[in-house]
Amino acid sequence: MGDKANAHPGAAGRATSADHPASVRNVVLVGHSGSGKTTLVEALALTAGAVNRAGRVEDGGTVSDYDEIEHRQQRSVQLSLVPVEWGDYKVNLLDTPGYADFVGELRAGLRAADAALFVVSAADGVDGATRMVWDECAAVGMPRAIVITHLESARADFTEMTRTCAQAFGADDPDAVLPLYLPLYGEQGPDGHAPVTGLIGLLSQRIFDYASGERKESEPGADQLPLIEEARNKLIEGIIAESEDESLMDRYLSGEDIDFKTLVDDLERAVTRGIFHPVLAAAPAAEGARQGIGTVELLELITGGFPTPLEHPAPAVTTPGGTARPALACDPSGPLVAEVVKTASDPYVGRISLVRVFSGTLYPDDTVHVSGHGLADRGHEDHDVDERVGALSSPFGKQQRGLTRCGAGDLACVAKLNRAETGDTLSGKDDPLLMEPWDMPDPLLPLAIQAHSKADEDKLSQGLSRLVAEDPTMRLEQNQDTHQVVLWCLGEAHADVALERLRSRYGVQVDVVPYKVSLRETFAGKAGGRGRHVKQSGGHGQYAICEIEVEPLPGGSGIEFVDKVVGGAVPRQFIPSVEKGVRAQAAKGVAAGYALIDVRITLLDGKAHSVDSSDAAFQTAGALALREAAADAKIHLLEPVAEVQVLVGDDHVGAVMSDLSGRRGRVVGTEQASGGRTLVRAEVPEIEIGRYAVDLRSLSQGTARFSRTYARHEPMPPQLSDRIREQAGDAS
Incomplete structure (x- = not known):
């Protein structure tokens, strides 16, 4: 633990696959964008000897050399x-993006890790999205600790x-969120701000x-001891309160001085069990320094207080x-049994899969079974195939360092898994298994795209399939009604990254076009129509006449065709032709080019010619009859x-309900949910919620979530309907 008297020495050698799960620690870093996660990772790598004092690895790169898009956007994606x-x-x-659009990457990190390190900026505080992730970790008992960064800020107050943090993360037990150290401050500068130069260990009093x-x-000096006494006593009480040894509290209250080793051992057990959450401080190393402030203590906490993979239950x-x-x-x-937690493409190596091994050992050139993940509705096909894995490696920046194996509890990158996608399970080919999938957010922001040129059109399908293979939070839709290709994303930044990856990685340039919802048409009342298709031009002509009546049906009825012809006015063999013609016209629409639904079309009468009537002629007559009926009727x-x-959250319920009303929504009910939140249920026209994923995030400061399911089609307001008809007329 970070307050032990003797720190473990950093290892300057390359990280290799661990020989036993007990020697592995898998830690995910969580925090809002700009909290300092990547900087902290680089500081830990420096202290551990993995990079030099300039923050460079052997090849001259840095541990943050991950993705050109990240460098351009100046944020982790x-x-x-x-x-x-x-x-x-x-x-x-495991360094995760802090921006809400990339929560899928965060959830993948949570899946691969056995403990979480919450990084909180002293300048910005705790945001609502980070609190939600904390609650998710608490629900599954994942051990957590907190690191406060940006202590150099003038606004910082440890x-x-x-x-x-105790208020935000310790709702059930604030005394379970306590600092292990206090900052050690240097001399005040001209601006009155004293820099943090070190830490004071509360347990060791060092x-x-x-x-x-x-x-x-x-x-510590005599003048420093009184400063730490109150915090130290509170920390000891917090540790003892979570101790499995119930006699410790009585001994402490009776005045006994609990020895240092007992306190550290109890602290480590409480952290591992996920019931105590220590707070630490960290700062990057000063120029030329070998160690960042608090990094040794943090590595001690990770190795001494966080669980091994042996202690973390595997998914079902x-x-x-x-x-x-x-x-x-x-x-x-x-x-x-292993799982693909991330998929990426390298222009030279091809597809690279980041894999967490939960059981067994994975070797290069193994033949494994790939089991699908059940996300076919998002454009990710289910898999049930055997594949031969390529080389195993351990990543560091842009470099991949070769491994001879990857054992249970460890992570590695696997090359040449051409079929496996994020979320897939790798198992023995003779005993295929499938891991329970992790929870992925639904992408709810539509992005309609089309190829920029004919050359792009030829590459679009392959580029899109590779794009969605990397990202299970993205859904690909080929909308049959609007004939649009739609990428469903989590937000605008997610959409921007998708377009950039299509362009830079897969060489596909696309244009973004307005997203269309699937409108429909129906008759407002009864109407009749006569279709006359009579042509004569040498040889066989074309002759077909039919009379129909159209009437509206209740929603969800579809199209009903009824034959009421008497006396053979329309020969029996041509009645299916009339039906085929009216159904084809209904699919094209009769007013603004949208499919006609929920009507009964009744064939009443007609005429035929013994020589010139044909299937094609009666199909055309049926379509003409439906168009004539629509011309004289009111169409919704x-x-x-x-x-x-x-x-x-309850604080934002009023704003959310007001916003829904402004979108022509009808609030149909509310109910209390856990954690001071409310579930609002409403019915809203889909045309009004195309950007709701973005707007709701702004409205609720990133703390609200929503889901949507299709309910029904219903008439649009006349003014909106007229506008769409005008646009359809202009387009034609």
Whole structure:
């Protein structure tokens, strides 16, 4: 633990696949965009000896050299793995994007990790989205610790931020969120701001001074002891309150001085069990320094207080057919079960899959079974195939360092898995298994695209399939009604990255076009029509006449065709032709080019010619009759209405309901949910919620979620309907 008297030495050697799960720590870093996660990862890599003092790896790159798009956008957009060694341990640091549009990458990191490190900026505080992730981790008992960054900010106040974290993360037990250290401040500058130069260990009552660029340990001065006494006593009480040894509290209250080792051991157990959440402080190394402030203490916490993969239950497994199988054990000699937690494409290597091995050992050139993940509705096909894996490697920046194996509990990159996608399970080919999928948010922002040129059109299909293979939060739709290609994304930044990847990685230039909803048409009342198709031009002519009546039906009835012809006015063999013609015209629409629904079309009468009548002629006559009926009738344009459920904090309920009303929505009910939130249920026209994913995030400060399902089609307001008809007329 970070307050032990002797720190583990950093290991300057390359990170390799661990020999045993007990020596592995998988840690995901969580926090809002700009909180300092990537900077912290680089500082930890420096302290562990994985990079030099300039922050460079051997090849001259940095651990943050992940993606050109990230450099252009100046923010993380994907999950990144940085493995480092600390003493006898391998620590897999999973750096996640902090922006809400890339929550899929965050969830992948949570899946691959055994513990979470919440990074909080002292300048910005805790946002609502980070609190929601904390609650998700709490629900599954994932161990968590908190790191406060940006202490160099003029607004930074460690004591106040610790209190804020206790309020935000310790709703059930604020005394379970307590600092292990207090910042050590240097001399005040001209601006009155004193820089943080080190840490004061509360349990050990030792000073860890980083001012020289190297961590130096000393006894606190007499003037410093009173400053830490209150915080130390509160920390000891918090540790003892969570101790499995119930006698400790009585001994402490009776005045007994609990020894240091007992406190540290109890602290480590409480952190591992996910019931105590220490707060630490960290700052990047000063220029020329070998260690960042708090990085040694943080690595000690990770290796001493976070669980091993042996202590973290694996997800449930079944056969691909759905038969339940016994729980997995994290055993390198067990049956192979691994999961693809991220898929990326390299222009030189091809597809690279980041894999977490939960059981067994994966070797290069193994033949494994790839089981699908059940996301076919998002454009990700189910898989049930055997594949041969390529080389195994451990990533570091842009480099891939070769591995001879990857055992249970560890992570590695796998090359040449051409069929496996994010979320797929890799298992033994003779005993295929499928892991329970992790929860992925629904993409609810539509992005309609079309190829920029004929050359792009030829490459579009392959580019889109590779794009969605990398990202299970993206859904590809080929809309049969509007004939649009639609990428459903999580937000505008997600959409921007998708377009950039299509262009830069797959060489496909696309244009964004207005998204269309699937409108429909129907008759407002009864109408009749006569279709006359008579042509004579040498040889056989064309002769068909039919009379129809059209009447509206209740919603959801579709199109009903009724034959009421008497006396053979229309020969029996041509009645199906009339039906085929009116149905074809209905599919094309009769007013604004949208499909006609919910009508009964009755064939009443007609005429035929013994020589010139034909199937084609009566199809044409049927279509003409339907168009004539529509010309003399009032036609309603129908718009799709969605059932929308919004889960929002109580503070924002009023704003959300007012906004829904402004979108022509009807609020049909509200109910209280857990955690001070309310579930708002409403019915809203889909044309009004194309950008709701973006607008709701702004309205609720990123804390609300919503879902949508199709309910029905219903008539549009006349003024909106007229406008769409005019646009359809202009387009024609």
